[in-house]
Amino acid sequence: MNGPESEEPPLRRAVCPGSFDPVTNGHLDIIARASKLYDVVHVAVMINKSKQGLFTVDERIELLRQVTAEYGNVRVESFHGLLVDFCKQRDIPAIVKGLRAVSDFDYELQMAQMNNGLSGVETLFVPTNPTYSFLSSSLVKEVAAWGGDVSHLVPPLVLEALDERLAERRPTD
Numbered sequence: 001m002n003g004p005e006s007e008e009p010p011l012r013r014a015v016c017p018g019s020f021d022p023v024t025n026g027h028l029d030i031i032a033r034a035s036k037l038y039d040v041v042h043v044a045v046m047i048n049k050s051k052q053g054l055f056t057v058d059e060r061i062e063l064l065r066q067v068t069a070e071y072g073n074v075r076v077e078s079f080h081g082l083l084v085d086f087c088k089q090r091d092i093p094a095i096v097k098g099l100r101a102v103s104d105f106d107y108e109l110q111m112a113q114m115n116n117g118l119s120g121v122e123t124l125f126v127p128t129n130p131t132y133s134f135l136s137s138s139l140v141k142e143v144a145a146w147g148g149d150v151s152h153l154v155p156p157l158v159l160e161a162l163d164e165r166l167a168e169r170r171p172t173d
Helices: 025-037 057-071 083-090 102-119 137-145 156-169
Strands: 013-018 040-046 074-079 094-099 122-127
Touching (some): 013 025, 013 083, 025 040, 025 094, 025 122, 040 057, 040 083, 057 074, 057 156, 074 083, 083 102, 094 102, 102 122, 137 156
Parallel strands (some): 013 040, 013 094, 094 122
């Protein structure tokens, strides 16, 4: 068969951007939900040279690849610069963002409108599972650094990496 009838429909693609330092169960909830809605979900790990992360970008990518492997349609990579450029380079028409609270919406709406104005990329807001509505990578790092139990907030693999990294940074007497 020739012509439009024989052509495969284009893949539905989206991106879930973030710093993922470290990836939390809240991040994974959004990624998992996006993976059910799109054929390919790109997880874009932001490179911010002015910020010193707990994990290197390569370590974050590797952790994300391992904890998202079960989804089968998730691609993890890094990006530097404008997210809309990342989207243009990969023909991605949609950004998927989780919203934890109304306070997130104000900032994310401005970003969504800017991204759409720059490139026509749409942003899909996904309400966070209430279980994770308070969760952020910063809080996980802070609680873990003070010896708090974050085992219910991150995947086991990430917890192990987090414990190891924090142990390396603790002063020895």
